[in-house]
Amino acid sequence: MTLLADRAPAKVNLTLHILGRRARDGYHALESLVVFAGVADRLTLDPGAPLGLSVSGPTAGPAGPTGDNLVLRAARGLAAQVPDLRTGAFHLVKRLPVAAGIGGGSSDAAAALRLLARLNGLPFDHAAIVAVARETGADVPVCLDPRARMMRGVGDAIGPVLGLAPLPAVLVNPGVPVPTAPVFKALGLVPGQDLDGAAHPAITPDLDGEALVAAITPARNDLEAPALTVAPVIGDTLSALRAQGCRLARMSGSGATVFALFADRRGAVRAAAALRAAHPDWWVAPTFLR
Numbered sequence: 001m002t003l004l005a006d007r008a009p010a011k012v013n014l015t016l017h018i019l020g021r022r023a024r025d026g027y028h029a030l031e032s033l034v035v036f037a038g039v040a041d042r043l044t045l046d047p048g049a050p051l052g053l054s055v056s057g058p059t060a061g062p063a064g065p066t067g068d069n070l071v072l073r074a075a076r077g078l079a080a081q082v083p084d085l086r087t088g089a090f091h092l093v094k095r096l097p098v099a100a101g102i103g104g105g106s107s108d109a110a111a112a113l114r115l116l117a118r119l120n121g122l123p124f125d126h127a128a129i130v131a132v133a134r135e136t137g138a139d140v141p142v143c144l145d146p147r148a149r150m151m152r153g154v155g156d157a158i159g160p161v162l163g164l165a166p167l168p169a170v171l172v173n174p175g176v177p178v179p180t181a182p183v184f185k186a187l188g189l190v191p192g193q194d195l196d197g198a199a200h201p202a203i204t205p206d207l208d209g210e211a212l213v214a215a216i217t218p219a220r221n222d223l224e225a226p227a228l229t230v231a232p233v234i235g236d237t238l239s240a241l242r243a244q245g246c247r248l249a250r251m252s253g254s255g256a257t258v259f260a261l262f263a264d265r266r267g268a269v270r271a272a273a274a275l276r277a278a279h280p281d282w283w284v285a286p287t288f289l290r
Contacts, residue, residue: 004047004118008111009040009146010096010171011103011139012252012259012289015201015219018187020194027154028184031200033216035164036146037171038287041108042093043071045115049089051075057094062177070109070136077132078116086119097283099177101227101253103139110143139253148290150203165209166288168268172241172275173257173283174233183254186226197222213247213261220250227255234258240279244271259289 012035019029041057053066066072071090079085090112096104113129116122122129124144133140138155150159189195201215228234234251237258241249245267246260262268265286272286 004045004115006043006111006115007040008043008096008104008107008143010037010257010287011035011107011143011146012037012169012171012257013101013221014216014250014259014289016221016223016253017197017200017219018189018195018222019197021189021191022154023192026191028187028189029153030151030155032151033148033200033203033219034142034151035148035167035289037102037169037285037289039096039171039285041096041104041111043108043111043115044091045088045112045119046091047086047088047119051079051087051089053090053092055092055094057092059094059097060092062098070105070140071112074109074112074132074136074140075116077135078113078128081128081132082120082122085116087116088119090115097173097175097177097257099179100173100257101178101251101255102171102173102257103143103253106137106139107143107146109133109136109140110146113140113144160205162203163206164203164212164290165207166290167209167212168262168265169287169289170241170244170246170260170262170268170272170275171252171257171283171285171287172237172259174231174237174279175281175283176231176233176256178227178231178234178254178256180254182230183223183227186229187223188226195222217248221252223254224251227251231256237282240275241271244274246271261289
């Protein structure tokens with residue numbers, strides 16, 4: 001049977017405002033403008049083989065044991081909810097850095113759910129697929145349909161597609177994995193605590209590049225400061241990007257990946273080349289965010 005294939009693009013938080021920490025379960029509530037990059041992992045599914053996962057690619061080693069991979073967790077979760085679900089053997093080509101704040105594992109899991117949906121004739125918004133996405137990880141629901149949206153709550157409230165203009169950008173990861181839990185711990189919120197930070201800017205559909213950059217510049221990533229205490233090298237990557245004449249540089253997610261927005265693709269490519277030359281051990285990717 002023919003292999004099925006899908007891309008698992010990097011998720012980038014252009015903004016990330018932490019609104020507080022819920023008393024009932026200790027989860028942090030947030031509001032974030034999420035976009036997706038042109039760089040991606042690749043996932044294939046062989047329907048003629050037993051359920052399993054193999055991993056290759058430049059970042060396969062840091063991805064950890066396959067048995068605990070979110071791809072298999074999502075597949076097993078969906079099989080438990082959909083009787084007689086057809087599955088198969090997955091192969092993941094891992095190109096995105098791991099524990100990097102760009103949702104690589106979540107995007108992989110979402111790609112697995114899309115492939116299983118195609119194999120079984122299910123719509124991507126099938127109730128079981130949505131439920132399993134939420135159970136698998138906070139970022140998986142927004143990755144199911146990887147287009148620009150607002151994400152709120154604990155990742156469970158997904159806004160409509162925004163149709164934003166593509167943004168020329170460079171993603172940089174200094175090669176230091178940053179687990180999410182220590183960053184939230186460094187944020188220091190206690191259950192039931194609310195934050196009184198500035199409101200998130202209004203993001204309307206079909207903003208052009210100039211208007212979008214102007215709208216998000218006053219916003220922030222509230223995890224950037226605590227992440228710097230966990231991995232100070234994040235500050236070095238931000239400084240290196242800002243030295244390239246970008247329009248805006250900010251951390252994505254809980255780090256350590258940072259992004260910079262440029263006026264055009266040529267500027268992004270030129271900056272990426274300079275950063276690779278100066279820091280050959282960093283992961284550097286010129287791309288478009290949309």
